Amino acid sequence: MFTGLFSSESLQEAIGVLQTEIPFAIWETFYVTVLSTALAIVIGLPLGVLLVVGEKGGVCPIPAWLLKALNVVINLLRSIPFLILMIMVFPLCRLLIGTTVGTNATIVPLVVAAFPFIARLAEGSMREVNPNVIEAAQSMGATPFQIIWKVMIPESIPSLISNATVAITTILGYSAMSGIIGGGGLGKIAINYGYYRYKYLVMVVAVILLILLVQIFQSVGTHLAIKSDKRLKK
Amino acid sequence: MIELVHLSKTFQVSDGTVEALRDITLHIERGDIYGIIGMSGAGKSTLVRCINMLERPTSGQVIVDGKEMNAMSASQLREARRSITMIFQGFNLLMQRNCLQNICFPMELAGFKKADAKRRAMELLELVGLPDKAKSYPAQLSGGQQQRVAIARALAINPKVLLCDEATSALDPNTTHSILELIKEINQKLGITVVVITHQMSVVEDICNHVAILDGGRVVEEGLVSDVFSSPQSAAAKKLVFPSGVDETLLSQTDGRRIRLVFNGAQVTGAPIIAKMAVDIGVLANIIAASTRTIDAQAYGNMLLDIPKDSEQFDRALEYLSAIPNVIAEEVKD
Ligand SMILES: Nc1ncnc2c1ncn2[C@@H]1O[C@H](COP(=O)(O)OP(=O)(O)OP(=O)(O)O)[C@@H](O)[C@H]1O
Numbered sequence: 001m002f003t004g005l006f007s008s009e010s011l012q013e014a015i016g017v018l019q020t021e022i023p024f025a026i027w028e029t030f031y032v033t034v035l036s037t038a039l040a041i042v043i044g045l046p047l048g049v050l051l052v053v054g055e056k057g058g059v060c061p062i063p064a065w066l067l068k069a070l071n072v073v074i075n076l077l078r079s080i081p082f083l084i085l086m087i088m089v090f091p092l093c094r095l096l097i098g099t100t101v102g103t104n105a106t107i108v109p110l111v112v113a114a115f116p117f118i119a120r121l122a123e124g125s126m127r128e129v130n131p132n133v134i135e136a137a138q139s140m141g142a143t144p145f146q147i148i149w150k151v152m153i154p155e156s157i158p159s160l161i162s163n164a165t166v167a168i169t170t171i172l173g174y175s176a177m178s179g180i181i182g183g184g185g186l187g188k189i190a191i192n193y194g195y196y197r198y199k200y201l202v203m204v205v206a207v208i209l210l211i212l213l214v215q216i217f218q219s220v221g222t223h224l225a226i227k228s229d230k231r232l233k234k
Numbered sequence: 235m236i237e238l239v240h241l242s243k244t245f246q247v248s249d250g251t252v253e254a255l256r257d258i259t260l261h262i263e264r265g266d267i268y269g270i271i272g273m274s275g276a277g278k279s280t281l282v283r284c285i286n287m288l289e290r291p292t293s294g295q296v297i298v299d300g301k302e303m304n305a306m307s308a309s310q311l312r313e314a315r316r317s318i319t320m321i322f323q324g325f326n327l328l329m330q331r332n333c334l335q336n337i338c339f340p341m342e343l344a345g346f347k348k349a350d351a352k353r354r355a356m357e358l359l360e361l362v363g364l365p366d367k368a369k370s371y372p373a374q375l376s377g378g379q380q381q382r383v384a385i386a387r388a389l390a391i392n393p394k395v396l397l398c399d400e401a402t403s404a405l406d407p408n409t410t411h412s413i414l415e416l417i418k419e420i421n422q423k424l425g426i427t428v429v430v431i432t433h434q435m436s437v438v439e440d441i442c443n444h445v446a447i448l449d450g451g452r453v454v455e456e457g458l459v460s461d462v463f464s465s466p467q468s469a470a471a472k473k474l475v476f477p478s479g480v481d482e483t484l485l486s487q488t489d490g491r492r493i494r495l496v497f498n499g500a501q502v503t504g505a506p507i508i509a510k511m512a513v514d515i516g517v518l519a520n521i522i523a524a525s526t527r528t529i530d531a532q533a534y535g536n537m538l539l540d541i542p543k544d545s546e547q548f549d550r551a552l553e554y555l556s557a558i559p560n561v562i563a564e565e566v567k568d
Pocket residue numbers: 245246247252253254272273274275276277278279280281433
């Protein structure tokens with residue numbers, strides 16, 4: 001497979017692609033990943049919070065059947081493989097974006113795949129909040145809404161940031177996969193050149209760039225999580 | 235100020251029920267410092283949590299400042315809770331907020347203006363002796379300092395009642411003493427009614443006027459601290475006052491009179507006092523029971539003495555013992 005990887009011909013082609021297509025592909029990947037993560041957080045974070053506060057004995061209990069239904073839906077969405085999910089959300093895609101191909105269209109399956117995952121991560125973060133601190137707030141007469149906004153979320157910021165980092169790197173991986181249904185970005189380049197046209201050097205370059213992106217997201221996320229945590233003595 | 239009427243609380247657990255509180259009736263006066271003491275599992279935390287309805291009593295009434303807490307709606311309860319604040323063993327500060335912001339927290343909940351809240355928070359930091367810690371985070375403070383911040387936070391919206399659940403149990407004896415002094419000062423300056431939950435005798439001796447002894451979910455003894463501690467009646471009370479036991483043989487033999495000594499940071503320890511008294515004034519006393527400990531060369535705890543019946547000797551002994559700084563001596567009558 002990799003014979004002639006560095007032949008002058010393939011090198012030249014790779015340099016060509018690097019100059020023409022790669023910069024925009026990096027931007028597309030970045031944009032799709034960040035936007036999808038942001039939208040998935042908008043949906044997933046409140047759900048994650050609800051999973052915790054809605055419990056019996058929680059800050060703001062909701063009917064048991066509703067909680068159960070939420071859990072089932074989240075588990076269901078999480079168990080569908082992303083490749084299948086991409087195809088299953090075509091109707092939704094058409095409804096929201098008007099098309100099922102292209103970079104913007106991949107945002108829909110990415111959000112649908114990511115928000116249940118993010119809800120679970122947020123649920124974990126919320127459960128880490130010291131229940132005694134929540135109780136202290138209750139003893140001061142805080143409303144459920146105040147407890148969520150002023151205690152649970154601020155107290156779990158470091159954990160939420162590190163979980164958001166996990167989410168964004170996972171979504172980056174998914175977004176590369178969406179090259180198959182015509183989404184743009186580094187994933188598309190890797191698939192088009194490597195899988196369809198046997199230009200492995202270009203594929204390798206695209207993969208290295210994806211790895212670099214993951215590294216950057218992870219480093220920034222870890223740094224922010226540590227910096228935001230006031231429990232660490234500095 | 236606080237009225238508990240036939241209060242009971244039963245928990246449902248997987249293998250049956252736990253009766254944490256059984257038919258508790260207590261009356262706590264306005265401006266009092268009221269101690270509730272008992273062994274682990276006696277139901278102290280449950281009792282105090284019933285006062286602000288963090289725990290719903292199974293039956294009975296809780297009346298605070300004339301208002302029946304257990305009959306309130308959720309919003310009425312939130313309103314009432316603003317005048318009943320609580321401090322905890324684990325301090326329970328918001329770890330991602332600095333001290334100033336922590337103290338501002340209850341004022342934010344109550345809708346104070348930011349600037350007003352900040353000004354008041356600074357005053358409170360001053361009151362609890364931490365004016366330079368406004369920008370520090372709880373993780374950067376010692377346990378004692380964190381509890382001071384928690385006290386400042388508890389005072390932020392002018393409460394009428396301060397509930398302390400084992401507020402000093404995580405602190406060393408010196409820090410405990412200073413926190414208790416602070417609570418006492420707050421009680422005197424601001425007239426706040428204080429309920430102190432503890433398993434330590436020394437805490438009750440240090441600051442409480444009244445005490446209730448809780449055992450197995452029941453109040454087994456109740457009254458003035460001096461009364462309850464000088465002649466504990468119930469087994470639970472005796473065990474708390476003298477954890478290592480009372481010398482029953484001495485107790486039954488003697489026909490003398492008894493003096494109880496309370497050491498409150500005295501510069502002397504138990505046994506030498508008795509020896510010294512024998513030398514100085516020629517009165518021989520027997521130690522019936524003692525529970526003292528020395529911290530930083532200061533004695534805390536108490537001791538029950540048997541003194542010869544001769545009234546002249548007894549008076550001399552009482553006078554002698556009373557004159558020792560930080561020692562309280564009082565006669566115990568059966
Ligand atoms: N939420 C609960 N569910 C079930 N049982 C409980 C619950 N809370 C307390 N109990 C039980 O009620 C009893 C009294 O508990 P409580 O916490 O009031 O004791 P305590 O006197 O505060 O003890 P400690 O000094 O150890 O804090 C215990 O037997 C405990 O197991």
